Amino acid sequence: MRHTSRDIRTANRYQVLRQAIADSPVSRPGLARETGLSLATVATLAGELVELGMLVEAGFEESGGGRPRGLLAVNPSGGALVGVDVAETYLHVEVFDLALRVLARGHETLGPADGAPERLAQRIAGAVLGAAGRAPGHRVLGVGVTMPGLVDREGGVSFAANWGWRGVPLRELLAERLPHPIYLDNPMRACVVAELWAGAARGREDALVINLGTGVGAGLAFGGRPHRGATNSAGEWGHTTLLPHGRPCRCGRRGCVEAYLGAPGIVHRLRRSGDGRPERGPAGEQAGAGGPGPEHPPPGGEEADRRHEGAGSAAGDGPQEDQTAAIGALARGCAAGEPTAREVVRETGELLGTALADLVTLLDPEVVVLTGWVARRLGTWLLPPARAALGRHALRRPGTGPELVLSPVRTNPVCLGAATFALEGALAAGGRKDA
Amino acid sequence: MRHTSRDIRTANRYQVLRQAIADSPVSRPGLARETGLSLATVATLAGELVELGMLVEAGFEESGGGRPRGLLAVNPSGGALVGVDVAETYLHVEVFDLALRVLARGHETLGPADGAPERLAQRIAGAVLGAAGRAPGHRVLGVGVTMPGLVDREGGVSFAANWGWRGVPLRELLAERLPHPIYLDNPMRACVVAELWAGAARGREDALVINLGTGVGAGLAFGGRPHRGATNSAGEWGHTTLLPHGRPCRCGRRGCVEAYLGAPGIVHRLRRSGDGRPERGPAGEQAGAGGPGPEHPPPGGEEADRRHEGAGSAAGDGPQEDQTAAIGALARGCAAGEPTAREVVRETGELLGTALADLVTLLDPEVVVLTGWVARRLGTWLLPPARAALGRHALRRPGTGPELVLSPVRTNPVCLGAATFALEGALAAGGRKDA
Numbered sequence: 001m002r003h004t005s006r007d008i009r010t011a012n013r014y015q016v017l018r019q020a021i022a023d024s025p026v027s028r029p030g031l032a033r034e035t036g037l038s039l040a041t042v043a044t045l046a047g048e049l050v051e052l053g054m055l056v057e058a059g060f061e062e063s064g065g066g067r068p069r070g071l072l073a074v075n076p077s078g079g080a081l082v083g084v085d086v087a088e089t090y091l092h093v094e095v096f097d098l099a100l101r102v103l104a105r106g107h108e109t110l111g112p113a114d115g116a117p118e119r120l121a122q123r124i125a126g127a128v129l130g131a132a133g134r135a136p137g138h139r140v141l142g143v144g145v146t147m148p149g150l151v152d153r154e155g156g157v158s159f160a161a162n163w164g165w166r167g168v169p170l171r172e173l174l175a176e177r178l179p180h181p182i183y184l185d186n187p188m189r190a191c192v193v194a195e196l197w198a199g200a201a202r203g204r205e206d207a208l209v210i211n212l213g214t215g216v217g218a219g220l221a222f223g224g225r226p227h228r229g230a231t232n233s234a235g236e237w238g239h240t241t242l243l244p245h246g247r248p249c250r251c252g253r254r255g256c257v258e259a260y261l262g263a264p265g266i267v268h269r270l271r272r273s274g275d276g277r278p279e280r281g282p283a284g285e286q287a288g289a290g291g292p293g294p295e296h297p298p299p300g301g302e303e304a305d306r307r308h309e310g311a312g313s314a315a316g317d318g319p320q321e322d323q324t325a326a327i328g329a330l331a332r333g334c335a336a337g338e339p340t341a342r343e344v345v346r347e348t349g350e351l352l353g354t355a356l357a358d359l360v361t362l363l364d365p366e367v368v369v370l371t372g373w374v375a376r377r378l379g380t381w382l383l384p385p386a387r388a389a390l391g392r393h394a395l396r397r398p399g400t401g402p403e404l405v406l407s408p409v410r411t412n413p414v415c416l417g418a419a420t421f422a423l424e425g426a427l428a429a430g431g432r433k434d435a
Numbered sequence: 436m437r438h439t440s441r442d443i444r445t446a447n448r449y450q451v452l453r454q455a456i457a458d459s460p461v462s463r464p465g466l467a468r469e470t471g472l473s474l475a476t477v478a479t480l481a482g483e484l485v486e487l488g489m490l491v492e493a494g495f496e497e498s499g500g501g502r503p504r505g506l507l508a509v510n511p512s513g514g515a516l517v518g519v520d521v522a523e524t525y526l527h528v529e530v531f532d533l534a535l536r537v538l539a540r541g542h543e544t545l546g547p548a549d550g551a552p553e554r555l556a557q558r559i560a561g562a563v564l565g566a567a568g569r570a571p572g573h574r575v576l577g578v579g580v581t582m583p584g585l586v587d588r589e590g591g592v593s594f595a596a597n598w599g600w601r602g603v604p605l606r607e608l609l610a611e612r613l614p615h616p617i618y619l620d621n622p623m624r625a626c627v628v629a630e631l632w633a634g635a636a637r638g639r640e641d642a643l644v645i646n647l648g649t650g651v652g653a654g655l656a657f658g659g660r661p662h663r664g665a666t667n668s669a670g671e672w673g674h675t676t677l678l679p680h681g682r683p684c685r686c687g688r689r690g691c692v693e694a695y696l697g698a699p700g701i702v703h704r705l706r707r708s709g710d711g712r713p714e715r716g717p718a719g720e721q722a723g724a725g726g727p728g729p730e731h732p733p734p735g736g737e738e739a740d741r742r743h744e745g746a747g748s749a750a751g752d753g754p755q756e757d758q759t760a761a762i763g764a765l766a767r768g769c770a771a772g773e774p775t776a777r778e779v780v781r782e783t784g785e786l787l788g789t790a791l792a793d794l795v796t797l798l799d800p801e802v803v804v805l806t807g808w809v810a811r812r813l814g815t816w817l818l819p820p821a822r823a824a825l826g827r828h829a830l831r832r833p834g835t836g837p838e839l840v841l842s843p844v845r846t847n848p849v850c851l852g853a854a855t856f857a858l859e860g861a862l863a864a865g866g867r868k869d870a
Contacts, residue, residue, distance in 0.1 A: 008443050150833060159833045166833075206665055218797065222657045229799025230641055231832050239830045240793035244678060251830065358675035362653065362794075364664025395674045395686065397666050398585060398594045398601075 009045075010428045011224075012037060016045045017054060017074075017427065018197055021099055025058040025071040034203070046072055052430045053078040054098055074099045079426070080138035082128050082180070083419030084145040085187065085412060086110075088162045091124060093131040094415035097138060098423070100198050102411055104134035115163035117173060125177035142181040142422030144190070145174065146414055150233055151186045158231075181429070183421040187211075188235045190417025191371055192219025192226045197420045199409045200369040208365045209407075210237070210356070213372040214323060216258040218359065238262065242355050260351050263323045263374050270330060270344045324373075331377040342381065349382040353389025353404075360402055361395040371407035379406040444480075445863045446659075447472060451480045452489060452509075452862065453632055456534055460493040460506040469638075481507055487865045488513040489533055509534045514861070515573035517563050517615070518854030519580040520622065520847060523550075523597045526559060528566040529850035530573070533858070535633050537846055538570035550598035552608060560612035577616040577857030579625070580609065581849055585668055586621045593666075616864070618856040622646075623670040625852025626806055627654025627661045632855045634844045635804040643800045644842070645672070645791070648807040649758065651693040653794065673697065677790050695786050698809050702761045705779045759808075766812040777816065784817040788824025788839075795837055796830040806842035814841040 015035045020026055023034065032042040049055040050072070058073035078098045085092045093106040106127050114120050124145060132140050147170065149160030156169040174182045192201070192209045201207035201221055209219035216238035220227040227234050238258030239251050246255030247265070259265050333341025356368060368390075370379055387404050394401060409416060450470045455461055458469065467477045484490040485507070493508035513533045520527045528541040541562050549555050559580060567575050582605065584595030591604040609617045627636070627644045636642035636656055644654035651673030655662040662669050673693030674686050681690030682700070694700050768776025791803060803825075805814055822839050829836060844851060 206662075206669075220798075222662050223660070225658070227641075227657050227798070230801040230837065231799055231834065233832055234641075234797065234799035236796045236799075236830050240796050241828075253828070359797075361671045361675050362669065363655075363662075364666055364669035364671075366665040393676075393688070395671050397668055399666065402665065 010424075012041065013045055013049065013427045013430075014424060016042060017049055017423075018202060020046075020049070020055055020072055021074055021198065022202060024099065025073040027061050027069040027071055029069065031072070048430065052426075054427075076101075077137060079141040080132065080135055081141055081419035081422045081426075082132060082143040083190075083412075083415035083417065083422070084124055084128060084143065085190075085414040085418060086120070086124060086145060086147050088115075088148065091127055092412060092415060093127045094412060094419065095131050095135045095138070095140075096416070096419045097135075100416065100419070103138060104131045106131040106134075115165075117165065117168045117170065120163075121170065121173035121177055124174060128178060128180075140180045141426040142183060143174070143178060144183045144185070144418030144421035144425075145170075146185055146187040146190045146418045148187065150231060151184055153183075153185055153228075153232060156184065181422065181425055183418070183425050185418070185421055186232065187414045187417075188217045188219045189226050189228065189232070190414045190421070191217075192221050192235075192417070193420050193424075194409055194413040194417035195219070195369050195371070195407060196221055196224065196226070197423075198416060199371075199407050199413070200367055200403075200405050204366045206363065206365045208356075208359060208363065208368045208402075210368060210370050210375070211372040212261060212352075212370060212374040214263045216261050220363070237359070242351065257355050261348065261355065263327055266330070266344070266348050266374065266378075267323055267326045269347065270326065270341075273340050273344050327374055327377050331381075334378070334381040345378055345381040346385045348378075349385030350389045352382060353386035353391075354393050356386065356390050356404070357393030360390065364397070365402050367403045367405065369405055369407050371409065371413050375406060445859075447476065448480055448484065448862045448865075449859060451477060452484055452858075453637060455481075455484070455490055455507055456509055456633065457637060459534065460508040462496050462504040462506055464504065466507070483865065487861075489862075511536075512572060514576040515567065515570055516576055516854035516857045516861075517567060517578040518625075518847075518850035518852065518857070519559055519563060519578065520625075520849040520853060521545075521555070521559065521580060521582050523583065526562055527847060527850060528562045529847060529854065530566050530570045530575075531851070531854045532570075532573060535851065535854070538573060539566045541566040541569075550600075552600065552603045552605065555598075556605065556608035556612055559609060563613060563615075575615045576861040577618060578609070578613060579618045579620070579853030579856035579860075580605075581620055581622040581625045581853045583622065585666060586619055588618075588620055588663075588667060591619065616857065616860055618853070618860050620853070620856055621667065622849045622852075623652045623654045624661050624663065624667070625849045625856070626652075627656050627670075627852070628855050628859075629844055629848040629852035630654070630804050630806070630842060631656055631659065631661070632858075633851065634806075634842050634848070635802055635838075635840050639801045641798065641800045643791075643794060643798065643803045643837075645803060645805050645810070646807040647696060647787075647805060647809040649698045651696050655798070672794070677786065692790050696783065696790065698758045698762055701765070701779070701783050701809065701813075702758055704782065705761065705765060705775075708775050708779050762809055762812050766816075769813070769816045780813055780816040781820045783813075784820030785824045787817060788821035788826075789828050791821065791825050791839070792828030795825065799832070800837050802838045802840065804840055804842050806844065806848050810841060 016031055019031050019034045023030060028042050028046055029039060032039045046055060054075055055072045056075045058071045060068035061071055076097050076099055080103060081096045083094050090107065090109050094102050095104040097103055108123065108127055114123055128143055147157050147160065148162060150158045152158045156171055157165050158167055159165065171182050171184050188211060191211050195201035195207065195209045201209065205224050207221040211217045218235045218237035220235055239253065239256050241255050242257045242260055243255040247259040248254050249256035249259040330341050330345065334345055383404065390404060407413065451466055454466050454469045458465060463477050463481055464474060467474045481490060488510055490507045491510045493506045495503035496506055511532050511534055515538060516531045518529050525542065525544050529537050530539040532538055543558065543562055549558055563578055582592050582595065583597060585593045587593045591606055592600050593602055594600065606617050606619050623646060626646050630636035630642065630644045636644065640659050642656040646652045653670045653672035655670055674688065674691050676690050677692045677695055678690040682694040683689050684691035684694040765776050765780065769780055825839060842848065
């Protein structure tokens with residue numbers, strides 16, 4: 001609850017740099033207009049960012065006869081940011097310049113033996129150093145790492161079910177192996193920060209970022225900042241109830257959002273449809289009785305979501321590859337106008353819109369952004385039925401309601417978000433130095 | 436998105452005064468300890484609050500031989516704050532001193548003719564001046580007014596279905612009739628601010644305040660501040676879905692949380708139970724079929740929630756009185772150990788916990804507070820089954836999960852919250868003066 005003027009200065013720095021990244025090259029009055037900050041504040045903050053080497057002077061704006069205005073651009077060689085997405089079966093690394101463009105990538109598979117904390121820290125450090133080595137000439141300003149499970153931002157991983165971790169001081173273990181500042185957080189937080197910096201939530205106060213992959217989650221932003229919750233694990237939307245007594249979910253409950261909107265749930269709907277046993281849509285799906293029988297929980301869990309986002313070098317391991325292949329085939333079927341594919345995706349979109357309606361009624365956001373590999377593959381066909389169902393089911397408010405859009409982020413959003421944690425850290429640290 | 440150091444100073448003033456109200460009389464080191472602010476910051480802010488006449492020096496603390504510490508107390512005659520709760524059929528006014536104790540009350544019934552904007556402004560102004568006149572010797576620092584519907588904090592009421600209002604500049608109409616600063620907002624926001632200032636959310640970052648009355652809603656606080664949403668209408672939890680295709684709700688949808696947890700929903704369950712047709716609990720209630728037939732929507736809407744909170748002078752008008760009487764009888768039945776009453780409230784508590792589980796899974800709050808007249812009457816018997824169901828249905832996180840508690844606020848929380856809007860306004864205005 002402690003609020004200091006340093007927090008404000010840091011938040012304003014974020015805004016100015018974020019806008020400069022979006023509009024580079026841009027004049028100071030342009031930045032002031034877009035951020036709502038005064039020209040004097042922008043001039044001061046821009047000066048600090050130039051001093052930190054993040055922005056550079058970039059000539060003058062064409063003007064209609066008046067005094068020419070100086071332009072600022074992001075300094076492409078001002079530093080590198082590393083984002084690491086760690087999951088149960090892989091780790092993916094991306095190195096970004098300050099304009100948030102990818103300079104280098106790395107992808108490694110992880111086996112069960114890599115779940116030992118020291119060993120995992122070693123693997124992460126090796127991958128970071130390797131990827132950074134492929135982006136020479138860029139000083140690394142920081143490394144952001146996301147981990148599945150309960151991540152304590154200060155120290156480590158308080159809980160990770162997949163490896164049986166409890167209270168592992170991962171940041172310390174990484175700091176012993178890497179000479180850069182380390183920032184630890186969870187993947188949903190990374191997705192929302194990626195949208196705030198470089199996606200559809202930029203400049204918004206209240207946004208929901210819905211991750212559709214093997215798992216389903218919601219990144220929440222309120223007041224332009226990610227909402228973390230008491231244990232930094234807010235956003236477990238996938239495990240709220242869509243249909244009481246509905247399909248079994250891998251979490252042990254029934255009828256969870258994820259059981260219908262995660263890749264395995266969509267594939268399940270497709271297979272029943274292919275069997276000539278079309279599953280009824282949201283209006284006809286009975287609770288308690290008549291639903292599908294128990295299905296095997298997907299073996300991959302969270303990580304399968306994102307393994308296909310990145311470098312594309314993932315090794316196949318059966319069921320996860322099946323899901324990717326099935327969702328890919330579904331996307332091709334939709335593109336070809338194949339009726340079964342279209343119907344399965346339409347029903348899924350309708351369920352998505354119905355589920356989102358409760359979120360929108362409760363939270364009243366400005367924008368809802370769909371991200372994740374399933375959203376990227378099927379988004380074109382999911383959006384229209386989802387928008388229609390959202391409009392039908394959300395509490396009516398005057399005006400048009402929130403936008404429902406696909407993420408414009410074209411790289412792995414988890415790595416991008418992890419890298420922006422490092423960028424935010426560097427901006428805050430710069431603030432500390434001159435305080 | 437503009438963040439200024441004035442915001443910070445204002446937020447820190449809120450914290451210091453909030454803590455002083457809780458602990459008065461209290462030393463500066465005591466305030467620093469409780470707020471987490473530095474002693475220097477507390478000393479500066481306390482000085483400002485003394486200058487504004489809100490705090491006074493109040494002698495010295497007993498000390499074990501060291502230098503005696505000066506104590507600060509809330510200045511009981513430092514000013515008055517007026518909170519007005521406007522509903523369709525009544526308006527309720529309370530006047531508070533700076534320690535947030537009630538100095539005077541007023542209650543008036545409203546008829547259909549009072550729905551004309553000028554006429555309503557006249558009624559509100561008259562009630563405020565009347566109540567303030569019953570608290571002589573206190574200068575009124577501001578008047579907070581809550582209105583059902585969509586309230587635009589800046590200017591007025593953008594939408595109020597009950598009176599067919601669209602874009603009514605209520606604040607302007609009130610400012611023409613009252614010499615005090617006017618603060619306009621909606622009742623759910625008032626409930627959450629009341630808990631932040633004087634209730635179970637004090638000192639918390641992330642809290643949910645659940646209002647159980649005729650209507651059902653959720654006040655959300657994130658980062659120690661109320662979450663408003665894009666149209667200042669976040670928190671419509673009552674109209675999210677608990678059971679798809681379930682009971683009809685007065686909003687026109689089916690299966691809404693409010694249809695089960697609002698007073699009419701509870702009374703409905705009781706009547707079926709009395710008829711020997713006990714309605715099944717959450718596990719047995721079928722979606723789509725077998726549910727109760729359409730019920731008449733409660734005629735009162737939002738306002739019946741709170742008419743019984745306050746002065747107790749509400750005139751009876753049939754169905755609303757029936758609800759109050761029925762909930763009162765249910766409370767007496769529970770107190771007497773009457774099995775049907777206990778069972779109806781147990782089932783309701785179980786549904787409440789089940790519904791809250793999704794909120795907790797999504798938002799990861801520190802505390803969930805039950806407020807409203809139904810919570811006050813039935814809370815003792817609702818809490819145990821609600822806690823049990825919440826524990827069963829919420830996503831498991833390490834640790835104990837959020838507390839689920841009854842509001843400790845003993846006065847009308849909407850009036851108290853409205854008055855604290857005026858207090859916050861006075862603190863922010865004081866900040867502007869010396870800026």
